[in-house]
Amino acid sequence: MSEGAPINKARGEIAATLNGKRYKLVLTLGALAELEAALGENIIQLADRFAKRQIGASDIVHILAAGLRGGGAEISEEEVRAMQFPRGAAEALEIASRLLSAAFAGEEDEPSGSA
Numbered sequence: 298m299s300e301g302a303p304i305n306k307a308r309g310e311i312a313a314t315l316n317g318k319r320y321k322l323v324l325t326l327g328a329l330a331e332l333e334a335a336l337g338e339n340i341i342q343l344a345d346r347f348a349k350r351q352i353g354a355s356d357i358v359h360i361l362a363a364g365l366r367g368g369g370a371e372i373s374e375e376e377v378r379a380m381q382f383p384r385g386a387a388e389a390l391e392i393a394s395r396l397l398s399a400a401f402a403g404e405e406d407e408p409s410g411s412a
Contacts, residue, residue, distance in 0.1 A: 309399040310368065313392045315361075316380050322364035322392070324400035331366070335359045347397055354386065360393040 304310045310323040324332070329340050336343060336359060346352055362377045382388040 306399065309396075309401075311364075311392075311395050311399050313395075315365075315382075315392075320365055320370055321368035322361070322396050323367040324360075324364055324396060325367040328363040328367035329400070332359055332363045335363075344397065344401065347394070352390075352393075354389075357386075357389050357393045360396060361389065364393075364396045 304312050304321060308323060310321055313320055313322055332343065333339055336356065338346075343356070346356075358374050358377050362372060362374045365372045365377070380389075384391075
């Protein structure tokens with residue numbers, strides 16, 4: 298994703314910088330189905346666990362990998378596991394949280410003139 302590429306919040310897209318590169322992440326229907334298969338539970342169960350703060354590192358890896366692939370990146374779970382987060386696990390959790398929230402909340406698009 299190039300710097301300044303628009304993020305469509307209404308579609309649940311978020312931007313995040315991972316390993317010094319800016320990415321678009323989105324949990325498309327396909328990405329959500331991938332998450333369900335990887336985690337062995339439906340997305341409502343995952344959201345419920347997340348709301349109860351019952352989420353582990355492997356959940357975060359699957360969420361980020363699915364979101365990255367939904368945003369167009371060709372990336373594996375192994376590559377996500379190897380990523381460095383300056384603020385550690387707290388930063389990875391924050392990005393996964395924003396992604397899940399965006400997938401279910403959606404927002405209006407940013408005005409075209411915003412930076």
